[in-house]
Amino acid sequence: MPPHAVAAEERKGGEDGCVQQSSSLLRCITSTAGSCKPARCYSQGDFRIIKSIGHGDMGTVFLVALRGDNSPYAMKVMKKEVLAARENFHRAQTEKEILKALDHPFLPRLLAHFETDKHTFLVTDYCCGGDLNVLRQKQPDKRFSESATRFYAAEVLLALEYLHEHGIIYRDLKPENILIKENGHVMLTDFDLSLNLATKKKTSSSPLFTDKKKKPSKPRPLSCGLHFELPRIITQRRKNTSKSCKKAVARIFPRSCGSSSDCRSNSFVGTEEYVAPEVVWGSGHGLPVDWWTFGVFLYELVYAKTPFKGSRRKDTFYNILCKEVELPGPPTPLKDLIAGLLVKDPEQRLGSRQGALEVRNHAFFQEVRWSEVELVARPPVVP
Template sequence: MFFDRFLQWKKLERQTITKRTFRQYRQLGKGGFGEVWACQVRATGKMYACKKLQKTQVKKRRGETMALNEKQILEKVNSRFVVSLAYAYETKNTLCMVLTIMNGGDLRFHIYNIGPAGLRKEQVQFYAAEVCCGLRHLHQKGIVYRDLKPENILLDDNGHIRISDLGLAVELREGSLVRGRVGTMGYMAPEVIDDQYYGMSPDWWGLGCLVYEMTAGRPPFRERGDNAKKEEMERRIRAGQIEYSPKSFNTQTIDLCRSLLTRDPEQRLGCQPSGAADVQSHAFFNTVNFRMLEAGLVVPPFKPDPKLVYCSDVQDIDEFSTVKGVSLDCADDHFYSKFNTGSVCVNWQNEVSDTANGTYGSASAANR
């Protein structure tokens, strides 16, 4: 009897996922390969963000490896501080990843578009602590993120953050290193710029850049209105002086940034055997209870207003140009079959459990 019920459950879990599984609402944004739309699962009412990758755009830019890599890594992640993948499916023209919906905007918008540039100290501490928890989870899975920047840190309705956009992340075998100049200029660690082998060290450098930018209202290696070229940015990251204004930085924040922005990865905070534990024990976080934080029991210092949209008008973003000279054929089907795997077990089970407990999604935020 129990085994029969188990089979029924697994059959329901593995049901075919198509665009008809969801109701689609407003567009949330656009990216290099496609668009993001708010959507709702018809059966449960759960709200998500559907990241639609245009097949022709992916093929034209040879983005198959990046798209599949992000999808496969997201399947292995289960943290309240990293966006979760709930479903992956395809339509005739798109590859779709159904992800945690984050209506509160990204940290870049909050740093630069709400009041004076920068964030309050308690916000900086809270967001840095949650990012640290997200990185710890990824590192425990052997995943180095490699693209930590304000645009990739998203807020949910309650003000908690999640790390997003794992397209540049890579999974390392135990004890192995990786090499590759990937990331965003201005946030890339020296060892990445110099094309050296590295492990998790670029992520702790990225956290230092993030804490600095949230505090100062500008990145550590770029002045406001500065359009420095790539070569100059590389020089600054390798050897430039980092200035800490006493108006913005206290002693603990300066020490944390200096420890994370140490150019030698062997001396950088977080890069010793204790990893994230060393970062979490820094005096900057002395008022943070990380156990309660990881349990979701700490109240965020800022809660987004549900009546506001925390992003630029998506209509201001240029439409995709028509992709010419790119045709889809049978050779692409093998890649699509790896991508189109339906529901992700743990997240689907959590969704059904929440539905059974009366926790239903709402479409109101999607229609804002």
């Protein structure tokens, strides 16, 4: 979630109880051990709101301090009324369940979650270094060096490996969702678009698009290519001809659509510059979508832009389906890695056969000592 200030939301929150103690009864669901007090239920009154640090489709994130020791945390506040209106209760529930299960140095801990009659709250680790996109903007030419790119890519890769081993598709990888911790290492955030394949079967119609007029077809299970079996959503093989690409884009952007909020293009959820071709096709997707977004992520770190962005959303989707990635300059292992990740056929994409191991074994990561990344590797920037 991009960390930009939302002053209006803070003022509104003060009126409806988001940023002050509510008179309604708080129902504590659970809490987990961190530096928070163990073996007790937390409520809104245990935390002091400091400021808003992010806002998104699901709610507002505040920097808060635990009363008593002033330890900083991030508190995501979601209005139940808004969740209901946008039919997002399932996304909030998915994010909570995923956060509860995470235990990895580059992923957040769910320290507590509780609710009132009007709001639901998630309390996680706070990262004082901002996000990777802001950090990139501060670099010379707004791009990272190859060594810095390798550092951040390695840590993100380990986080993705952990998620995939637990049957979780992240689906929202981008620099804005990579936070920098106090020690300079990374933490992935924002899991409301994620899917847990191990516990929940999804239809072959992509949840990143919401088309109320079309009933989803049934999913067909397939091995995900890891060391164990998970239900995977099949993506049909398609020829990426100019004609077929135009038909796919026309399906998403019908001429009669205009600017109507009922149109499918306006119900798109996610970051279109990062979306994988199989998601645009709407024919289903699985774990390989994260390897596509990993490729886009790497490209942006070194080229200061995403590879398929068009002047309009329609053009962006067309480029994703039909245009090959351009990698200026002489060949390098990094460019070869990006090219392997940005293969349009998910079954031929790097990472689709052996998962993260296949990506880790690429020449670009040859110098990385994977078992020592967290303890030995020196971050390029320490806040």
